[in-house]
Amino acid sequence: MKSLFIESCQSFLRYHDIPGDKVPIVFIHGIGCASSSDYPAVAAQLVSQGHRCILVDLLGAGFSDHPAGFSYSVEAHAQVLAELVDAIHLSGFVIFGHSAGGAVATVFASLCVDKVEKLILAEPNLDPGGGFFSCSIAEQSLSEYLRQGHQQKIQDSAASGNDIWAGTMQVAHPIAVHRLACSLVAGSVPTWRTLLFQLSKPRLVLFGEYSLPDPDTERLPQSGVDVSIIPQAGHSMMWDNPVAVAQTIERFMMPG
Known part of the structure; x- marks a missing residue:
């Protein structure tokens, strides 16, 4: 694992940087998760095809620090990622973002538009209002969430069998989780959906078969965004079917 000291918040961002000669892929995880946990099986498939894979634990998650003064908003996370790619002199890369990480990835891509080749999102947060988990977190006050939430x-x-998320939530900082949830619910102006549509790069959004139906499988292609369905998978498709996720990424990254 590698680390980058972020001067603005005096904290370390930590990430895996797995070498490869082909186009690099930066992976961004969702709320309460960690790329160091979510993506190794996907990355293993892509590294075997020669791709460099960078698995980032956002501040407040996984192995990264959790600075007290950091806002943990979607936009703040995206800015830190922009600092990371500058620091490691990365260009010509692909971004992959899952769920809340999809919103972060979209803002990140808009900040680094000259360096990004393609954007891949997996069931991303694109609109204000948040998703099931972020809403249930943000509806609690911070003190209530810290006390018991x-x-x-x-x-x-x-208890529900989602033991992987339970594990990453145990190491995620509660303040970071709550602040990100509130950011997702609040949304942004322009919306992340608008930023996605404005991005003049190839874009792909993945949906798990078990998450269907979803109106975005029809709405997104109408705005020039490609859609693929991952079989035998739900929202957490990188856990359910990492081989299919990697194969879909690889196909999308092929020229032509």
């Missing part, structure tokens, strides 16, 4: 989420996830 975060631990309750972990217990509920483990």
